[in-house]
Amino acid sequence: MPPPPPTDPPPPPAGAPIESPAIRSTGLLVKRGGTTALDGLTVAVPRGQVVGLLGPSGSGKTTFMRAVVGTQRITEGTVQVLGSPAGSPDLRRRVGYLAQGAGVYDDLSVLENLRYFARILGAPATDPERVLQETDLGGQAGQLAGSLSGGQHRRVSLAVALLGTPELLILDEPTVGLDPVLRRDLWNLFATLASRGVSLLVSSHVMDEANRCGRILLLHEGRLLADLTPAELLERTGAPDADTAFLTLLGAT
Numbered sequence: 007m008p009p010p011p012p013t014d015p016p017p018p019p020a021g022a023p024i025e026s027p028a029i030r031s032t033g034l035l036v037k038r039g040g041t042t043a044l045d046g047l048t049v050a051v052p053r054g055q056v057v058g059l060l061g062p063s064g065s066g067k068t069t070f071m072r073a074v075v076g077t078q079r080i081t082e083g084t085v086q087v088l089g090s091p092a093g094s095p096d097l098r099r100r101v102g103y104l105a106q107g108a109g110v111y112d113d114l115s116v117l118e119n120l121r122y123f124a125r126i127l128g129a130p131a132t133d134p135e136r137v138l139q140e141t142d143l144g145g146q147a148g149q150l151a152g153s154l155s156g157g158q159h160r161r162v163s164l165a166v167a168l169l170g171t172p173e174l175l176i177l178d179e180p181t182v183g184l185d186p187v188l189r190r191d192l193w194n195l196f197a198t199l200a201s202r203g204v205s206l207l208v209s210s211h212v213m214d215e216a217n218r219c220g221r222i223l224l225l226h227e228g229r230l231l232a233d234l235t236p237a238e239l240l241e242r243t244g245a246p247d248a249d250t251a252f253l254t255l256l257g258a259t
């Protein structure tokens with residue numbers, strides 16, 4: 007009998023310590039106004055995977071992402087990103103961030119926007135063309151950003167986040183407003199980037215998208231409800247799909 011073909015190593019079991027994670031937060035407490043947005047969040051995001059950050063509206067996803075990129079004032083705790091404290095100057099070019107409502111210049115064309123941001127980041131001159139193709143915006147290169155559809159506009163912001171080939175991508179709801187074909191294409195792009203070693207943290211409301219992630223972090227009221235693989239999510243809850251599984255977990259708290 008020939009030996010069985012090599013297979014990928016299995017993902018670490020839930021709760022196993024992760025060596026040298028892309029992101030590690032410890033006891034992260036964030037108060038925004040009178041609200042506790044993150045309530046002592048301790049979590050590790052592994053490298054080289056697509057990690058989904060999921061949870062209901064107001065559960066703290068955006069706040070966590072802001073803490074990771076260093077734009078969120080932290081009340082207590084620490085966040086380490088690629089081995090440095092969040093917000094360190096050396097992380098600026100190593101981390102790409104797609105914020106909710108991320109701004110591009112509406113009075114510049116798509117390509118002009120990308121060239122502008124590439125210059126600021128010191129990205130290679132060939133990068134704008136590359137990210138245009140990756141986000142399927144080649145046909146809109148010369149169009150003013152202000153005249154794009156909502157989904158196209160969102161993809162320009164995503165293209166900006168991809169400039170410079172960052173090691174870590176923080177993408178806050180990148181697939182909002184996109185049709186199913188574009189959503190599928192983007193998740194395929196995320197998987198390709200992860201296979202090249204890029205670490206991705208991707209937030210979503212759409213539980214269905216959990217299935218496209220290597221690992222998922224479920225947030226609820228600023229706390230970590232679960233840290234597991236999509237298969238473990240279904241196994242643990244006995245639910246037929248991610249939506250039902252999440253509702254089951256929420257009901258169990």
Ligand SMILES: Nc1ncnc2c1ncn2[C@@H]1O[C@H](COP(=O)(O)OP(=O)(O)OP(=O)(O)O)[C@@H](O)[C@H]1O
Pocket residue numbers: 038039040041042043061062063064065066067068069070211
């Ligand atoms: N600028 C702010 N001032 C006060 N409270 C805020 C502010 N921004 C967010 N919050 C509160 O912090 C908590 C976490 O919000 P956050 O935006 O991180 O959640 P989210 O999971 O990203 O939600 P959504 O999916 O709706 O974007 C919520 O209770 C929210 O009301």
